[in-house]
Amino acid sequence: MLISTTTAIEGRPVAEYLGVVTGESILGANIFRDIGAQIRNITGGRAAGYEKELRRGRDEAMAELTQAATDMGADAVIGVDIDYETVGGSMLMVTVSGTAVKLG
Secondary structure, three states: OOOOOOOOOOOOOEEEEEEEEEEEEEEEEOOHHHHHHHHHHHOOOOOHHHHHHHHHHHHHHHHHHHHHHHOOOEEEEEEEEEEEEEEEEOEEEEEEEEEEEOOO
C-alpha cells in the first residue's frame, strides 16, 4: 500500500477515487510520564516517554487507515494528513485521513 501526503503518485495516475479513509488512536499518558515531562520542562531536553507515545499513536492510526484502504480495494492513499490533539488534559489523540485510490 502506497501512502503519500501528496495528491498524486509520480508516474502512477489515479484511475479511481474510492473515498476518504481515516484512522484514529487515543492514548492515555500515565502519571509517571507526566511527572517526567514536567521535570524536562524545567530542566530542558526531550520528553522521551511522550515521544514514544506519539510514535505509537501515529503507527496505530496509520495501521487503521491502511486497513480501511485495503478493505476498499485501494492501491494507495493520497493526500494524507496527520493531526495530534490532547483530549481531557492528559489523553493524546492522533488522527490520520486521506483519499483511498486505485492507481492506473
